[in-house]
Amino acid sequence: MSGVDQLQYLTWLLYLVGFALVLRRTLGRPTPAHIDMTLFFGAVAVIVLVSVASKIGLPVPAWLGNDVAAALLLSLGYLLMRLVADFTVVPEVLLRGVEVGMLVSIVAVVALPPPLPLGMVIAVVAYLCLVIGYDAWAFVRQARRTQGVTRRRMQSAAAASVCIALVIVGAGVSAAAPKLGSAVDEVNALLGLGSGIGYFVAFAPPTWLRVAWQQPEVRAYLSRAVGLAGVAELSETIRELGRTAADAFGAPAARVALWDADKRCLHVEGSQVPESLARAWTTQHASLTQIDLSQAEAALTASFGIYEASAVLSAPISANDKRLGVLLVFAARAPVFANSDLELIQLLADQTAVILEARTLIDQAAGVRAREEAARLKEDFLSSAAHDLKTPLTGIVTQAQVMKRRAERNPDAPTDMIGLDRLLEQSHRLKSLVLELLDVSRLEQGSLIGDRESVNVADLIKGLLRQEPDRWQRVELTAEQDVTADLDPPRFEQVVTNLVENALKYSPPDTPVHVALWSENGQARLSVRDEGIGIPIEDQPLVFERFHRARNVDDRRFAGMGLGLYIARGIVEQHDGKIWIDSTPGLGSTFHVAIPLGAAEEVTA
Ligand code: ADP
Numbered sequence: 001m002s003g004v005d006q007l008q009y010l011t012w013l014l015y016l017v018g019f020a021l022v023l024r025r026t027l028g029r030p031t032p033a034h035i036d037m038t039l040f041f042g043a044v045a046v047i048v049l050v051s052v053a054s055k056i057g058l059p060v061p062a063w064l065g066n067d068v069a070a071a072l073l074l075s076l077g078y079l080l081m082r083l084v085a086d087f088t089v090v091p092e093v094l095l096r097g098v099e100v101g102m103l104v105s106i107v108a109v110v111a112l113p114p115p116l117p118l119g120m121v122i123a124v125v126a127y128l129c130l131v132i133g134y135d136a137w138a139f140v141r142q143a144r145r146t147q148g149v150t151r152r153r154m155q156s157a158a159a160a161s162v163c164i165a166l167v168i169v170g171a172g173v174s175a176a177a178p179k180l181g182s183a184v185d186e187v188n189a190l191l192g193l194g195s196g197i198g199y200f201v202a203f204a205p206p207t208w209l210r211v212a213w214q215q216p217e218v219r220a221y222l223s224r225a226v227g228l229a230g231v232a233e234l235s236e237t238i239r240e241l242g243r244t245a246a247d248a249f250g251a252p253a254a255r256v257a258l259w260d261a262d263k264r265c266l267h268v269e270g271s272q273v274p275e276s277l278a279r280a281w282t283t284q285h286a287s288l289t290q291i292d293l294s295q296a297e298a299a300l301t302a303s304f305g306i307y308e309a310s311a312v313l314s315a316p317i318s319a320n321d322k323r324l325g326v327l328l329v330f331a332a333r334a335p336v337f338a339n340s341d342l343e344l345i346q347l348l349a350d351q352t353a354v355i356l357e358a359r360t361l362i363d364q365a366a367g368v369r370a371r372e373e374a375a376r377l378k379e380d381f382l383s384s385a386a387h388d389l390k391t392p393l394t395g396i397v398t399q400a401q402v403m404k405r406r407a408e409r410n411p412d413a414p415t416d417m418i419g420l421d422r423l424l425e426q427s428h429r430l431k432s433l434v435l436e437l438l439d440v441s442r443l444e445q446g447s448l449i450g451d452r453e454s455v456n457v458a459d460l461i462k463g464l465l466r467q468e469p470d471r472w473q474r475v476e477l478t479a480e481q482d483v484t485a486d487l488d489p490p491r492f493e494q495v496v497t498n499l500v501e502n503a504l505k506y507s508p509p510d511t512p513v514h515v516a517l518w519s520e521n522g523q524a525r526l527s528v529r530d531e532g533i534g535i536p537i538e539d540q541p542l543v544f545e546r547f548h549r550a551r552n553v554d555d556r557r558f559a560g561m562g563l564g565l566y567i568a569r570g571i572v573e574q575h576d577g578k579i580w581i582d583s584t585p586g587l588g589s590t591f592h593v594a595i596p597l598g599a600a601e602e603v604t605a
Helices: 003-030 032-055 062-087 092-110 119-146 146-175 177-201 205-231 234-249 279-283 294-305 338-409 418-443 455-468 489-505 537-544 564-574 599-604
Strands: 253-260 265-268 269-272 287-290 309-320 321-331 453-456 477-480 485-486 513-520 522-528 580-583 587-598
Touching: 003 177, 003 513, 032 177, 032 485, 062 092, 062 119, 062 146, 092 119, 092 485, 119 146, 119 253, 146 205, 146 338, 146 489, 177 234, 177 321, 205 338, 234 253, 234 338, 279 287, 279 321, 287 294, 287 338, 294 537, 309 338, 321 338, 338 418, 418 564, 418 599, 453 489, 455 477, 455 485, 455 489, 455 513, 485 489, 485 587, 489 513, 489 522, 489 564, 489 587, 564 580
Parallel strands: 477 513
Antiparallel strands: 253 265, 253 321, 265 269, 287 309, 309 321, 453 485, 513 522, 522 587, 580 587
16 A cells, blocks of 8 residues: 555545544534534545545445535535634625535536536636635634634644645646646645644544643643732632633633622622523533523623623532532633533633632631731730739829828828829829720721811910910920811820920920921921930831830830820821821931811912
């Protein structure tokens, strides 16, 4: 047997096996695309059988040998075009034109006695080459628009069509120039084998090949999806998984629909998904559903932002018997290679289940950590608060006991004014500590700031100075008069008081405290500067934290809980402002506050 013969037998075998496979599939699921594939392979199979019979000398009826085989050969271009039309839109006139061309060429070839005139051979070959060339081009175009397995199958179909077109050219050449015969036969045998392999892998690919083709998509999905397990927002993970799945399919859209156990429904970004669209949820198998464009389903898909879909692939997302949701891939047309697509979507849905489970575990771990942290903070808070409250409370109790004993010993003695002053001072301290604690809890509940009003800040500060003429003797105020801001006056007073009290507390008694107020870049600016102990560099970023006191502060010398600045920052930030420090240890500190000017002020500033 010559090499050419061997190639030919192999090609025939491929087409025959291909026909058997697509026929079996069509009997199981007779979709239009499956039927068209069977027609195409069937036509080739008959041609092959006739050729085999004549090669091995079996008697073949003349009508079958010549007429039917020739007619089937001439119909191959048209049958391929029907397949193309299953994937993409082929203009109706083109399809009708090709039908007419097919009929004309069949009639000509069957009716005219051999040998055919050269002009006729050229016309028939040109017709077939043009039609199959168009089919090849349409497959290439469709390959570019799709992804994954479908793309590879389209590419194979395109390559096979090019081979077939060249075989026909070759047959035409050898008919016109018989001298070239053997060389053309060899090339044709190779091209024929190419076409057989191409169509076989395009329309009846073996499982191992489909799996190999799916690998890159699955790997790309996995590598993108793994990074998503740690993304803070679950909704963002879900959206990104959808986008990644759409990319894997080259589909216009894909969504992860999760099961809401409370509402007992599947939902996508707040919209409920009808179970008719997510058949996989009920069946727990990957499935393909046509969307009826005229019905409610189309409106529903539009409600979650999908307009082009006419089919939806769905696959259950389940982990260890736990049903989490479904993966939905929306396709503009029902996929022709539904089996490959169903396998791929199931693979992606399984990976999605792993990602979602990983996320749940991460969330649970974060929840446990957050609860532990909250419990620790509460303990810290209680022990700090108890410690700070104990000092003035002990002072009050001791002072009250001393005064009581004195009064018992000498009921007629004059009132112990010094003792009462001490009692009052400690009580005030206790009260301000308790108020600070209350403020902290209000701050954390976000309810520290009350109603705001337009306030002249210079007047507000002057008012404070008037309230504390003795204690605030060292304060030197430089204020622009017309600085107005929308603020909660008592809370803003609290900020100014805290900064000034700190400046007085942490600086020598003979040094001034400079308070300045001005407007700058649409903001009311306040600074409180002292010439005191300053704040060590390492503590500067921390002094606005709860309970933080700088290391150069001795608890016995400077009373305090480390809450004032924490509360001040909360108040300023709730006024949409900022607070910061500028401090040199040993030389002094300046605290800065900036809050937006009031609306009226901003126009003139
Ligand atoms: P408290 O003064 O009650 O400790 P604050 O929250 O008001 O609490 O201040 C936090 C810490 O910031 C203080 O303990 C102190 O270490 C430091 N601090 C605040 N103001 C000044 C200042 N004007 N000079 C030096 N250190 C300061």
